[in-house]
Amino acid sequence: MAADGVKLEQRHGKSRVRVGRIWREPNGRHNFVEWNVSISLLSDCLPAYTLADNCDIVATDTMKNTVYVKAKECQQPLSVEDFAILLGKHFTSFYPQVTAAIINIVEKPWERIHIDGHPHEHGFKLGSEKHSTEVIVKKSGGLQVISGIEGLAVLKTTQSGFEGFIRDQYTILPETRERMFATEVTSSWRYSYESLASIPSNQLYFMEKYLDVKKVLIDTFFGPAKRGVYSPSVQSTLYDMAKAVLARVPEVSSIQLKMPNIHFLPVNLSSKDNPVIVKFEDDVYLPTDEPHGSIQASLSRIQSKM
Numbered sequence: 001m002a003a004d005g006v007k008l009e010q011r012h013g014k015s016r017v018r019v020g021r022i023w024r025e026p027n028g029r030h031n032f033v034e035w036n037v038s039i040s041l042l043s044d045c046l047p048a049y050t051l052a053d054n055c056d057i058v059a060t061d062t063m064k065n066t067v068y069v070k071a072k073e074c075q076q077p078l079s080v081e082d083f084a085i086l087l088g089k090h091f092t093s094f095y096p097q098v099t100a101a102i103i104n105i106v107e108k109p110w111e112r113i114h115i116d117g118h119p120h121e122h123g124f125k126l127g128s129e130k131h132s133t134e135v136i137v138k139k140s141g142g143l144q145v146i147s148g149i150e151g152l153a154v155l156k157t158t159q160s161g162f163e164g165f166i167r168d169q170y171t172i173l174p175e176t177r178e179r180m181f182a183t184e185v186t187s188s189w190r191y192s193y194e195s196l197a198s199i200p201s202n203q204l205y206f207m208e209k210y211l212d213v214k215k216v217l218i219d220t221f222f223g224p225a226k227r228g229v230y231s232p233s234v235q236s237t238l239y240d241m242a243k244a245v246l247a248r249v250p251e252v253s254s255i256q257l258k259m260p261n262i263h264f265l266p267v268n269l270s271s272k273d274n275p276v277i278v279k280f281e282d283d284v285y286l287p288t289d290e291p292h293g294s295i296q297a298s299l300s301r302i303q304s305k306m
């Protein structure tokens with residue numbers, strides 16, 4: 001809104017609403033999720049800012065309560081994407097003031113435990129990487145769905161190198177065709193669906209797509225089990241991973257990847273008396289997390305409306 005010579009852009013919401021949900025099957029098997037939900041509403045509530053009049057405000061406390069009500073109402077396990085869409089639909093259809101809802105959810109990676117090879121009915125342990133989503137629902141029925149993976153830590157002990165980079169008076173890094181490659185992949189990808197009506201109705205759809213994308217990322221990073229695949233740089237591998245996702249998952253219109261280069265430094269130890277206490281022979285490393293290289297890129301299909 002422009003008034004009084006100023007321009008106001010606003011949104012309000014509730015962040016980090018934590019919810020756990022069990023679905024108990026008649027056969028004794030339990031399904032469990034733990035979600036961290038953030039809600040942000042775009043709404044016509046300018047009097048709250050300009051006139052101290054809250055008559056058009058959806059209280060953020062109400063938004064928080066809505067998460068628990070909707071979690072209760074869901075009778076079947078569902079993906080973070082589907083829960084986010086459901087919340088977005090509620091806020092944009094129930095409140096005349098709300099023009100769009102932006103819902104972010106991160107799922108805690110609870111995985112069913114196996115005891116002596118048998119899936120436990122109600123036991124879970126914490127895994128590593130997290131499934132996340134950002135969904136934007138508009139009152140018009142317009143939609144944007146982004147899915148993501150956070151903290152996918154991967155490492156390979158060879159088939160990585162870095163050569164041919166700029167050498168100047170400050171460069172000391174030797175060129176190499178033999179090094180470790182460790183990273184923690186954070187990725188988000190956007191689906192091409194643009195309306196609520198076009199979303200596949202299959203309950204497991206987004207879960208399956210998440211697993212598909214994760215598999216493509218992992219397969220491309222590592223290469224075949226026997227000899228792997230050579231990585232000439234983090235940049236090149238990141239690009240191959242992003243391209244493979246676009247090639248193999250047609251519903252994805254764009255993908256962003258962040259891949260820090262987590263360094264394992266060669267260990268060479270010497271003293272004045274003993275010039276070679278430990279000689280590095282591609283075997284003993286000093287793992288570090290600070291500093292680390294930070295490499296990120298996004299790739300879109302040319303026709304995509306990113």
Ligand SMILES: O=c1[nH]c(=O)c2[nH]c(=O)[nH]c2[nH]1
Nearest residue numbers: 162173232233234235261293
């Ligand atoms: O794969 C790499 N990309 C870089 O940009 C870079 N820079 C660096 O010091 N080491 C590496 N490795």
